[in-house]
Amino acid sequence: MKANRMEAFSDGVWAIIITIMVLEFKLPEGHDWQSLTALGPKFLSYIFSFVYVGLYWNNHHHLLHMVRTINGRLMWLNLLLLFWLTFVPFTTAWMGESHFAATPTALYGIVLLLAATSYWLLQRAIIKQHPTDSTFVSSMGNDWKVKLSPVLYLTAVLTAYLSPWVSGSFFVLVAAIWFFPDKRIEHALRKSDYNQTKP
Amino acid sequence: MKANRMEAFSDGVWAIIITIMVLEFKLPEGHDWQSLTALGPKFLSYIFSFVYVGLYWNNHHHLLHMVRTINGRLMWLNLLLLFWLTFVPFTTAWMGESHFAATPTALYGIVLLLAATSYWLLQRAIIKQHPTDSTFVSSMGNDWKVKLSPVLYLTAVLTAYLSPWVSGSFFVLVAAIWFFPDKRIEHALRKSDYNQTKP
Amino acid sequence: MKANRMEAFSDGVWAIIITIMVLEFKLPEGHDWQSLTALGPKFLSYIFSFVYVGLYWNNHHHLLHMVRTINGRLMWLNLLLLFWLTFVPFTTAWMGESHFAATPTALYGIVLLLAATSYWLLQRAIIKQHPTDSTFVSSMGNDWKVKLSPVLYLTAVLTAYLSPWVSGSFFVLVAAIWFFPDKRIEHALRKSDYNQTKP
Amino acid sequence: MKANRMEAFSDGVWAIIITIMVLEFKLPEGHDWQSLTALGPKFLSYIFSFVYVGLYWNNHHHLLHMVRTINGRLMWLNLLLLFWLTFVPFTTAWMGESHFAATPTALYGIVLLLAATSYWLLQRAIIKQHPTDSTFVSSMGNDWKVKLSPVLYLTAVLTAYLSPWVSGSFFVLVAAIWFFPDKRIEHALRKSDYNQTKP
Numbered sequence: 001m002k003a004n005r006m007e008a009f010s011d012g013v014w015a016i017i018i019t020i021m022v023l024e025f026k027l028p029e030g031h032d033w034q035s036l037t038a039l040g041p042k043f044l045s046y047i048f049s050f051v052y053v054g055l056y057w058n059n060h061h062h063l064l065h066m067v068r069t070i071n072g073r074l075m076w077l078n079l080l081l082l083f084w085l086t087f088v089p090f091t092t093a094w095m096g097e098s099h100f101a102a103t104p105t106a107l108y109g110i111v112l113l114l115a116a117t118s119y120w121l122l123q124r125a126i127i128k129q130h131p132t133d134s135t136f137v138s139s140m141g142n143d144w145k146v147k148l149s150p151v152l153y154l155t156a157v158l159t160a161y162l163s164p165w166v167s168g169s170f171f172v173l174v175a176a177i178w179f180f181p182d183k184r185i186e187h188a189l190r191k192s193d194y195n196q197t198k199p
Numbered sequence: 200m201k202a203n204r205m206e207a208f209s210d211g212v213w214a215i216i217i218t219i220m221v222l223e224f225k226l227p228e229g230h231d232w233q234s235l236t237a238l239g240p241k242f243l244s245y246i247f248s249f250v251y252v253g254l255y256w257n258n259h260h261h262l263l264h265m266v267r268t269i270n271g272r273l274m275w276l277n278l279l280l281l282f283w284l285t286f287v288p289f290t291t292a293w294m295g296e297s298h299f300a301a302t303p304t305a306l307y308g309i310v311l312l313l314a315a316t317s318y319w320l321l322q323r324a325i326i327k328q329h330p331t332d333s334t335f336v337s338s339m340g341n342d343w344k345v346k347l348s349p350v351l352y353l354t355a356v357l358t359a360y361l362s363p364w365v366s367g368s369f370f371v372l373v374a375a376i377w378f379f380p381d382k383r384i385e386h387a388l389r390k391s392d393y394n395q396t397k398p
Numbered sequence: 399m400k401a402n403r404m405e406a407f408s409d410g411v412w413a414i415i416i417t418i419m420v421l422e423f424k425l426p427e428g429h430d431w432q433s434l435t436a437l438g439p440k441f442l443s444y445i446f447s448f449v450y451v452g453l454y455w456n457n458h459h460h461l462l463h464m465v466r467t468i469n470g471r472l473m474w475l476n477l478l479l480l481f482w483l484t485f486v487p488f489t490t491a492w493m494g495e496s497h498f499a500a501t502p503t504a505l506y507g508i509v510l511l512l513a514a515t516s517y518w519l520l521q522r523a524i525i526k527q528h529p530t531d532s533t534f535v536s537s538m539g540n541d542w543k544v545k546l547s548p549v550l551y552l553t554a555v556l557t558a559y560l561s562p563w564v565s566g567s568f569f570v571l572v573a574a575i576w577f578f579p580d581k582r583i584e585h586a587l588r589k590s591d592y593n594q595t596k597p
Numbered sequence: 598m599k600a601n602r603m604e605a606f607s608d609g610v611w612a613i614i615i616t617i618m619v620l621e622f623k624l625p626e627g628h629d630w631q632s633l634t635a636l637g638p639k640f641l642s643y644i645f646s647f648v649y650v651g652l653y654w655n656n657h658h659h660l661l662h663m664v665r666t667i668n669g670r671l672m673w674l675n676l677l678l679l680f681w682l683t684f685v686p687f688t689t690a691w692m693g694e695s696h697f698a699a700t701p702t703a704l705y706g707i708v709l710l711l712a713a714t715s716y717w718l719l720q721r722a723i724i725k726q727h728p729t730d731s732t733f734v735s736s737m738g739n740d741w742k743v744k745l746s747p748v749l750y751l752t753a754v755l756t757a758y759l760s761p762w763v764s765g766s767f768f769v770l771v772a773a774i775w776f777f778p779d780k781r782i783e784h785a786l787r788k789s790d791y792n793q794t795k796p
Contacts, residue, residue, distance in 0.1 A: 005608070005658065011204070012612035015211035018285055020620065023219065025289045031300040050285075054278045058271070061204065072655070079651045086615055086647075090622045101628040210403070214410035217484055222418065224488045230499040249484075253477045257470070260403065409602070413609035416683055421617065423687045429698040448683075452676045456669070459602065 002070045006078055007061065013082050014057050017089060018050055024093035042096030045108070048171055049092040052112065055178045056085065056119070067126055074129070077122040084115035100164035109157035109167065112174075116149040149174050201269045205277055206260065212281050213256050216288060217249055223292035241295030244307070247370055248291040251311065254377045255284065255318070266325055273328070276321040283314035299363035308356035308366065311373075315348040348373050400468045404476055405459065411480050412455050415487060416448055422491035440494030443506070446569055447490040450510065453576045454483065454517070465524055472527070475520040482513035498562035507555035507565065510572075514547040547572050599667045603675055604658065610679050611654050614686060615647055621690035639693030642705070645768055646689040649709065652775045653682065653716070664723055671726070674719040681712035697761035706754035706764065709771075713746040746771050 025042060028035035067074070091108040098104040123146055156170035224241060227234035266273070290307040297303040322345055355369035423440060426433035465472070489506040496502040521544055554568035622639060625632035664671070688705040695701040720743055753767035 002658075005604070007204070008207070008605070009608050009612055009654065011208050012211055012609055013616055015208055016215055016613055016616040018281070019212055019215040019219065020616065022285050022289050023222070023620070025286075027289075027293050027296055031293075031297040032302050036302075036306070050278075050282055054275070057208065058274055061201075075655055076651070079647075082615070083647055086619050087622075090619050090624075094624050094628075097624055098628040103629050103633075107633070206403070207406070210407050211410055214407055215414055217480070218411055218414040218418065221484050221488050222421070224485075226488075226492050226495055230492075230496040231501050235501075235505070246481075249477075249481055253474070256407065257473055260400075405602070406605070409606050410609055413606055414613055416679070417610055417613040417617065420683050420687050421620070423684075425687075425691050425694055429691075429695040430700050434700075434704070448676075448680055452673070455606065456672055459599075 003064050003067045006070050006075060007064050010060060010078060010082060011057065013086065014053050017085060018053050021046055021049060021089045021092055024089065024096075041099045042093065045092045045096035045100070048175070049088050051175050053085070053088065055175065056081075056115070059178065060119075063123060063126065067129070069129075071129070073125055074122065077118060077125055081115055081118040081122055084111055084118060087111045088115075100168070102161045102164075105160040105164055105167050106157045109153050109160060109171070112171075113150055113153035113157060116146075116153055116174075120146045120150065145177055148177065202263050202266045205269050205274060206263050209259060209277060209281060210256065212285065213252050216284060217252050220245055220248060220288045220291055223288065223295075240298045241292065244291045244295035244299070247374070248287050250374050252284070252287065254374065255280075255314070258377065259318075262322060262325065266328070268328075270328070272324050273321065276317060276324055280314055280317040280321060283310055283317060286310045287314075299367070301360045301363075304359040304363055304366050305356045308352050308359060308370070311370075312349055312352035312356060315345075315352055315373075319345045319349065344376055347376065401462050401465045404468050404473060405462050408458060408476060408480060409455065411484065412451050415483060416451050419444055419447060419487045419490055422487065422494075439497045440491065443490045443494035443498070446573070447486050449573050451483070451486065453573065454479075454513070457576065458517075461521060461524065465527070467527075469527070471523050472520065475516060475523055479513055479516040479520055482509055482516060485509045486513075498566070500559045500562075503558040503562055503565050504555045507551050507558060507569070510569075511548055511551035511555060514544075514551055514572075518544045518548065543575055546575065600661050600664045603667050603672060604661050607657060607675060607679060608654065610683065611650050614682060615650050618643055618646060618686045618689055621686065621693075638696045639690065642689045642693035642697070645772070646685050648772050650682070650685065652772065653678075653712075656775065657716075660720060660723065664726070666726075668726070670722055671719065674715060674722055678712055678715040678719055681708055681715060684708045685712075697765070699758045699761075702757040702761055702764050703754045706750050706757060706768070709768075710747055710750035710754060713743075713750055713771075717743045717747065742774055745774065 025039055025046075028038060088111060091104070091111045094104040095101075095108045123143065152170050152174045156167045156174075159170065160167040224238055224245075227237065287310060290303070290310045293303040294300075294307045322342065351369050351373045355366045355373075358369065359366040423437055423444075426436060486509060489502070489509045492502040493499075493506045521541065550568050550572045554565045554572075557568065558565040622636055622643075625635060685708060688701070688708050691701040692698075692705045720740065749767050749771045753764045753771075756767065757764040
């Protein structure tokens with residue numbers, strides 16, 4: 001029950017984030033297609049952020065699915081993750097408004113880097129809570145995605161000063177490796193359903 | 200349980216959309232009825248959007264009611280639907296502020312067209328997931344509404360350059376055909392309740 | 399289950415309404431108590447609206463508590479209620495910003511009048527759905543509050559042109575008669591819990 | 598069930614509060630790190646508020662966990678708590694924008710003082726509702742945190758006119774004493790799980 005509540009709270013925050021991000025789309029002056037083109041970079045940066053939030057929503061669900069009890073540590077690590085993600089509407093708007101200028105793009109990456117690191121800490125704390133021999137830990141223990149993402153974000157941050165295209169391709173890369181939910185967890189879940197039932 | 204969560208997330212997004220749309224109603228300068236008249240077109244376009252979101256809320260519920268498990272494909276198609284709908288507050292405000300000018304009205308229709316197409320893809324993916332002989336598929340298989348809506352939206356988009364009244368009547372038409380929840384699904388649901396119970 | 403979902407959706411809308419209303423409190427220019435005084439009327443009108451939304455939240459819960467199934471009619475009447483309530487942040491801000499000028503105060507009352515009428519229609523539709531002899535109907539059948547409220551709101555609207563104080567006292571009066579949850583329903587609920595269990 | 602709904606409503610309000618607070622971060626004019634520095638004080642005040650809301654979320658959950666039925670009194674005390682907390686985005690923005698000037702910092706403390714007092718009233722009402730000999734009351738009865746917090750907030754308010762640093766350290770102190778969920782309640786809960794099950 002407690003895990004459900006943390007999940008519902010996080011879901012609420014993500015639903016708000018993706019919806020209020022569009023509030024940053026100021027109404028254009030004119031009423032023709034021409035006047036919309038100024039919103040192009042904002043639209044592109046919104047797509048990025050929408051996908052990232054969608055990925056967090058999905059993977060967070062997988063992560064929490066096997067958690068039995070939420071202690072204070074898990075709760076605060078989850079809040080730390082949400083803390084960084086609440087900045088996504090701001091960094092998305094700044095990156096878009098600046099037409100992917102170096103510093104706004106770097107800041108965009110820094111916030112995602114901090115969120116990804118929080119996610120990694122959260123996952124580690126969850127693993128620690130479970131006995132070493134469980135199906136869950138064996139499936140999560142070597143999750144290269146969680147470890148690789150911060151590295152890729154860091155690269156995106158640093159390359160923002162070279163070119164927005166190089167930086168952007170690293171952002172796309174992180175989204176791509178996360179796009180499909182981790183088959184191993186799904187598989188482990190299906191197997192563990194036979195052996196045990198979650199209270 | 201998973202289907203419930205996707206439903207709750209979507210509900211959250213829709214609740215936020217209809218509520219923040221009113222934030223686009225800027226306070227009028229004066230304090231008399233005269234100064235309110237400028238908000239007339241915004242009010243009219245808000246009514247449209249409120250009804251559409253209400254329709255999505257209702258029909259989405261019917262659609263998901265018989266889904267047993269949510270896989271990655273369904274989740275992303277659902278997020279694609281939400282992605283387009285998050286633009287509704289923006290297009291609603293632009294259409295209203297421009298007094299139903301051609302391009303803002305066309306854009307309003309394009310966003311709804313993209314949302315309707317996503318809904319159609321989502322429904323098709325759900326049907327695919329279920330065995331062909333189930334009550335659900337037989338009731339959904341020939342859902343003319345889902346196929347007709349994109350066509351009507353496209354017509355509304357194209358006729359926006361002729362007259363806002365012609366375009367608007369197509370918007371009203373889509374709302375009208377969706378207004379009542381599909382009797383067939385309700386009927387199938389009631390029948391299937393005798394034969395099986397959803398886990 | 400369906401009734402729960404309509405409740406959750408309505409709760410979401412109300413939670414957003416009371417929270418975004420405060421977004422209308424623009425930051426004052428200065429940094430002293432003096433500069434806050436301009437927010438006084440906004441604060442007062444916010445208190446009104448917060449109490450009204452709280453009352454809807456509470457009484458709506460009581461109303462839906464005994465509903466067994468939500469049909470299309472109930473759903474749309476509920477959406478009609480939410481439609482009018484989404485204007486509360488706008489009318490609250492206009493009434494406050496205008497220092498309770500006649501027309502903004504009248505509009506504030508009109509929106510509440512329309513919401514109260516929708517609530518009355520919703521209650522009537524729920525009563526119709528239930529067999530006449532049930533405990534629920536006998537407790538709701540003569541609900542003078544629901545019938546009196548629109549009359550009081552109308553009076554508040556009309557007296558707004560006489561004096562904001564007269565109008566305001568009618569607003570206070572409606573809040574006062576609703577403040578305590580209807581004892582009869584609570585009583586009926588407690589009694590019916592012995593005889594039947596809601597599915 | 599009723600307690601769950603009040604919890605879900607409160608959770609919704611808190612999720613919205615922490616997410617819309619970031620809307621107060623206006624996009625900087627420039628596109629370099631220099632132009633971000635102006636947001637420094639806003640960022641700092643946001644951290645404070647995020648932690649406070651997180652603490653309310655967590656402790657509120659502990660508080661409600663053992664409540665069996667929500668009556669009108671509890672519901673309105675809970676709404677009073679939410680009422681004050683909805684002002685947090687406003688006071689956070691004002692305190693940050695003013696670079697922790699005396700009056701905005703004092704107002705920030707006053708709102709938290711009023712929220713803390715509401716929380717204390719809510720807790721007292723919950724204790725009253727339960728029989729004196731229950732595990733719950735014995736664990737809550739001498740909750741020094743709830744009684745100490747208003748005193749510390751009051752001190753923070755008064756010292757705001759001496760120095761923002763002194764005032765700020767009292768804010769940090771309140772957060773610190775609440776940071777860890779009350780072990781006694783957790784302990785009592787675990788013990789009571791053996792003896793009774795909550796309906």
